[in-house]
Amino acid sequence: MTTLDTPPMIETPIHPAVGEWTLPEFVSEDQLPSREGDRVIQYREALREAMSEEMRKDKRVFLIGEEVAEYNGAYKISQGMLDEFGPKRIIDSPISENGFAGACIGAAMAGLRPIVEFMSWSFSLVAADPILNNAPKMLYMSGGQWGCPIVFRGNDGAGGQLGSTHSWCVEGLYANVPGMKMAIPSNPYDAKGLLKTAICDPDPVFFLESERMLGDKAHVPDEEYYIPFGRARRVIEGDACTLVSFGRPVNFCVEAAEALAGEGINVEVLDMRTIRPLDIDSIIESVKKTNRVLVVDQSWPFAGISSEVITQITEHAFDWLDAPPARVNTRDVPTPYAKHLEYDYLPNPERIAEGVRRVMA
Amino acid sequence: MTSHAPSKPAAVKDGPSTKLPDETLKKWLYDMQLIREFEARTMQAYQQAKIGGFCHIYSGQEACAVGTINSVEHHDPVVLAYRDHGHALARGMDPRACMAEMFGKVTGCAKGKGGSMHMFDKPNNLFGGHGIVGAQTPLGAGLAFAARYEWEVLETGPKKVALCYLGDGAIDQGAFHEALNLAALFSLPVIYIIENNGYSMGTAIERHSANPHNLVSRALGYDMKSLEVDGLSILNLYDHFKPLADECREMQKPAFVDLKTYRYQGHSMSDPQKYRSKDEVEQFKDRDSIANLLDHLMNERSCMSEDDWKAMQKKIKGIVREAVEYAEQAPEPDASELSTDVYANPQPNLSPTEDYRHGARNPLL
Numbered sequence: 001m002t003t004l005d006t007p008p009m010i011e012t013p014i015h016p017a018v019g020e021w022t023l024p025e026f027v028s029e030d031q032l033p034s035r036e037g038d039r040v041i042q043y044r045e046a047l048r049e050a051m052s053e054e055m056r057k058d059k060r061v062f063l064i065g066e067e068v069a070e071y072n073g074a075y076k077i078s079q080g081m082l083d084e085f086g087p088k089r090i091i092d093s094p095i096s097e098n099g100f101a102g103a104c105i106g107a108a109m110a111g112l113r114p115i116v117e118f119m120s121w122s123f124s125l126v127a128a129d130p131i132l133n134n135a136p137k138m139l140y141m142s143g144g145q146w147g148c149p150i151v152f153r154g155n156d157g158a159g160g161q162l163g164s165t166h167s168w169c170v171e172g173l174y175a176n177v178p179g180m181k182m183a184i185p186s187n188p189y190d191a192k193g194l195l196k197t198a199i200c201d202p203d204p205v206f207f208l209e210s211e212r213m214l215g216d217k218a219h220v221p222d223e224e225y226y227i228p229f230g231r232a233r234r235v236i237e238g239d240a241c242t243l244v245s246f247g248r249p250v251n252f253c254v255e256a257a258e259a260l261a262g263e264g265i266n267v268e269v270l271d272m273r274t275i276r277p278l279d280i281d282s283i284i285e286s287v288k289k290t291n292r293v294l295v296v297d298q299s300w301p302f303a304g305i306s307s308e309v310i311t312q313i314t315e316h317a318f319d320w321l322d323a324p325p326a327r328v329n330t331r332d333v334p335t336p337y338a339k340h341l342e343y344d345y346l347p348n349p350e351r352i353a354e355g356v357r358r359v360m361a
Numbered sequence: 362m363t364s365h366a367p368s369k370p371a372a373v374k375d376g377p378s379t380k381l382p383d384e385t386l387k388k389w390l391y392d393m394q395l396i397r398e399f400e401a402r403t404m405q406a407y408q409q410a411k412i413g414g415f416c417h418i419y420s421g422q423e424a425c426a427v428g429t430i431n432s433v434e435h436h437d438p439v440v441l442a443y444r445d446h447g448h449a450l451a452r453g454m455d456p457r458a459c460m461a462e463m464f465g466k467v468t469g470c471a472k473g474k475g476g477s478m479h480m481f482d483k484p485n486n487l488f489g490g491h492g493i494v495g496a497q498t499p500l501g502a503g504l505a506f507a508a509r510y511e512w513e514v515l516e517t518g519p520k521k522v523a524l525c526y527l528g529d530g531a532i533d534q535g536a537f538h539e540a541l542n543l544a545a546l547f548s549l550p551v552i553y554i555i556e557n558n559g560y561s562m563g564t565a566i567e568r569h570s571a572n573p574h575n576l577v578s579r580a581l582g583y584d585m586k587s588l589e590v591d592g593l594s595i596l597n598l599y600d601h602f603k604p605l606a607d608e609c610r611e612m613q614k615p616a617f618v619d620l621k622t623y624r625y626q627g628h629s630m631s632d633p634q635k636y637r638s639k640d641e642v643e644q645f646k647d648r649d650s651i652a653n654l655l656d657h658l659m660n661e662r663s664c665m666s667e668d669d670w671k672a673m674q675k676k677i678k679g680i681v682r683e684a685v686e687y688a689e690q691a692p693e694p695d696a697s698e699l700s701t702d703v704y705a706n707p708q709p710n711l712s713p714t715e716d717y718r719h720g721a722r723n724p725l726l
Contacts, residue, residue: 006467006692010719015705016726023706059515088514094546099499099539106503109488110438112510129496129536142481142489143462143471144702144723178712179703202705230710277710312713 010144017139018147018202019111026197026228035189037219044077044214046188047153050195051078051115053224055085058113061199064091064100065117065154074119075155075214097123101152102130108150108204109138115199118154121208122168135204136179151198153207156184157248157298158335158346160212167335171247172297172304174206175275181229182275184208186250188218190273193227200226210248230277234286238266241356242286244309245296246272249347253296256352267356275305283309284316291322294355296347301329328355376600383664389431389595390658390665391673393423393651396447398674398681399456400626403446403463406685407630412463415492416477419447421625424595424650425556426451429524429620432603433610438486438504438523440497443478444556444624445490448526452485456684457691458725466691468724473694474702484725494527495534498553501525502540505551509613522610523551530561532579533570544615545583552609552616553580556592562628563636580617592620593650596657695720 014021041049055061062085067074069082069092082090093100097118104114118124124131131152138148158167175182181203185191191209198205235250236257243253250271257267268286272279287293293313297306306327313325331345344351378386400420406412419426426448430439441448449459454470462469463477471481478492488504491497504523511518531537532555544551555576561569572578580587586608590601602618609616623645627634658665701720704711711717 007472007721007724010722012719013706015702015719016722017702018705021705062510062514088510091547094542096539096542098536099502099543102496102499102536103503103506103540103543106440106488106500107507107510108503109500110504110507110511112507129493130499133493134491134496134500138489139705140702141471141475141479142483142723143469143474144720145471145481145483145726146488147705149705178715181704181711230708277708280710280713308713315713 014202015139015144015147017142017144018149021202024197024200024226026226029231029233032193032227033221033223033225035219037221039219039222040217041188041220042214043188043191043216044075046192046220047077047195047209048079048081049220050192050199052081052084054196054199055089060111061113061115062089062091063115063117064093064104066093066095066119068092068117075211077214078117097127098130101127102134104150105130105134105138105148108148109146113149113199115151115153118152120159120166121154121156121170122166124152124154124170125168132174132177136177140179147202148204149202151205151207153195153209155211156208157210157212158342161337161339161342163337164334169299169330171208171275172299175305180204180206180276182206182208183229183273184247184275185273186247186271188216188220190227190233192220193225194273196224197226197229201229208247213248227273229274230279232273232279232282233271234268235271236267236269238268239290240265241267241292241294241359242283242290243267243269243294243296243352243356244272244283245269246275247298249296249298252347252349252352255349256356259349259353260356265356265360278309278312280312280316283313287313287317288320291320292359293321293325294352294359295325295327296352297327297329298347299330301327301332304329323359326355326359328352373600377603378596378599383658383662386654386658386662387665389427390651390654391677392427392451393595393654394674395456395677395680396423396426396450397651398677399446399450399459399684402681402685403460404626404630406463411689412477413465414476415443416463416630417444417628418624418626418630419444421645422556422558422592422622423447424598425554425592425620425622428595428598429554429602432599432606433522433524436486436519437521438488438508440488440501440504440523441480441490441526442494442497442528442531443490443492444528445478445480449480449482449487452482452487454480454482454485454487456680457687460684460688461691464688464691465693466688467694467698467721468691470725472698472702472721472723482725495531495536498525498527498531498534498537498540499543501551501553502544502549505544505549505615506547509550520610520613521550522606524554525551526554526556528561529555529557529559529566529576530569532576533561541580541583541585541617545585548614550609550613550615552606552618555617555619556622557619558622558624560628560636563632565636576619577617585615585617587617587619589619590621592622593648593653595650595654
């Protein structure tokens with residue numbers, strides 16, 4: 001029998017449960033390649049570039065999901081990847097989220113590095129047991145014997161008149177679970193840098209994209225770069241009110257900010273980029289300057305991300321606030337189908353601007 | 362009351378078990394008796410409130426774990442449901458680590474963070490007991506996927522076959538059917554082993570599953586090779602299972618096995634067993650798998666005497682007693698262990714309340 005003494009402490013920065021692990025080198029925001037340039041590609045292409053670059057470097061990485069291979073991606077994110085990597089690494093799954101998400105957790109435990117594409121995060125609900133009960137808890141439940149280095153990614157939020165069941169914003173539900181990390185890029189540049197980091201992270205990462213942003217275009221550097229988790233980006237500098245947002249609504253915040261600037265209200269817009277970890281330090285720093293805050297969150301208000309952010313702000317900067325912290329969420333109803341109702345349901349530039357005026361009043 | 366009864370398929374003439382040396386069969390007997398004794402002391406400790414939570418006793422089903430695990434290689438991955446102490450011991454887990462886990466001690470196999478239902482043992486390629494019924498079935502497909510990927514894509518591993526255990530209650534879960542479909546569709550080397558003890562908790566198989574006496578029909582629906590075997594006779598089990606496991610490994614494809622077995626204790630420690638009669642339990646005890654193998658070794662192979670058996674039992678009693686004493690004396694997890702092993706790469710701001718960091722190494726690593 002082996003000797004079982006009280007075990008020694010872990011000394012390595014990365015938990016030995018995932019084996020030897022090297023993180024990419026992260027640089028400060030101003031040392032990242034420029035966001036300005038003429039290599040303009042779509043959000044979906046930025047995602048593809050991130051996956052392809054990592055797959056070229058590490059054969060343990062593979063992509064599985066509905067229609068990712070022969071169909072070239074239901075949303076053309078994985079277009080061409082089957083040709084480059086072959087059917088053993090770009091794998092069409094049946095419509096069986098519980099099955100393939102669960103299987104990939106087993107594969108991750110055994111040493112592979114799966115990227116699991118959910119055509120929509122709405123469909124991940126039938127895989128709740130594996131993705132919430134297995135992936136984020138495996139390291140803990142096994143007493144530090146097995147980790148689960150896996151990326152779950154897909155479209156989150158209203159896709160455009162898809163009705164209630166297909167329009168889930170899962171961040172409010174899923175970010176509740178300790179053991180997982182969550183990234184939610186708002187633009188092509190961040191999509192590439194964050195997804196590469198997600199693939200290189202040894203923890204389970206929930207990566208939330210948006211069908212409505214897949215065609216968004218911006219300059220994305222050809223070179224490799226990694227955006228660290230837990231570092232917000234200041235999109236617009238201002239001193240009147242801090243807008244805290246993440247994912248698609250960041251773009252609405254920018255629109256609202258432009259409209260408000262015409263009224264002489266200069267807001268600061270923070271793009272959180274990751275929800276877990278949450279860069280509360282940047283939020284607090286900004287709130288201490290503006291003394292007012294509006295959180296813009298595309299998920300429901302009750303016990304959601306906006307609730308969490310505002311709680312943390314009041315915990316850390318209560319005395320710095322000149323007005324009660326406020327929020328704009330999706331309306332607290334199931335997602336409607338009718339176009340104008342869906343528009344009113346979502347955070348939009350008008351509702352955000354109105355929210356800011358309320359905070360400023 | 363279940364009409365569940367192990368069938369008695371004819372023994373395989375000159376099956377592979379006949380070629381096994383006496384010492385191998387004695388080791389199986391040892392493992393089965395170790396499990397039986399271990400579970401007896403587990404129940405005792407549970408009744409003394411030294412073990413908490415849900416606790417599922419394996420007594421009666423020993424031939425299933427010992428017979429199947431000894432049909433594969435040590436590097437083959439194994440994943441379990443929550444009735445997992447027996448498989449852990451059969452796989453080679455130190456009984457002290459197993460008992461200490463149930464006592465919630467830091468020297469337990471999961472540092473006291475898993476408990477009875479979550480026996481993990483990385484050095485023995487045991488990917489855990491899993492508490493949600495059927496949750497381990499997609500994991501089993503994934504372990505087989507990884508094994509095949511390592512062999513075929515990475516070219517770093519030998520051909521392996523994964524074993525995924527579940528009870529008959531789990532065959533009603535959606536996850537199980539999705540896993541079977543994936544395993545067959547992708548031709549994954551995994552064997553789904555149904556330890557069919559006739560009850561889904563307190564619900565007899567006739568009351569919980571359609572077509573209850575033809576479970577292999579599920580596998581046939583996925584065009585998967587399947588087998589129904591009496592799981593109370595370890596030699597018979599091995600004779601049928603070993604060739605199947607070899608075939609799955611060689612051909613890199615899945616299989617399904619309905620192992621007819623029986624549990625002597627309730628579903629968990631809190632089960633008054635009003636759904637079955639004492640007669641039924643006694644009927645199965647007459648065909649006890651340990652007595653069955655012992656009889657073979659004493660009277661057919663004539664390689665064991667009454668004294669040998671007494672000595673073996675005595676040795677096992679000592680080892681299990683030592684495991685209990687060890688578990689009692691082992692240190693509890695430090696309070697700081699509450700927030701360790703949450704993230705492999707703990708970063709700032711992952712939680713509003715916790716400062717995640719690494720703690721003690723797992724004692725098995």
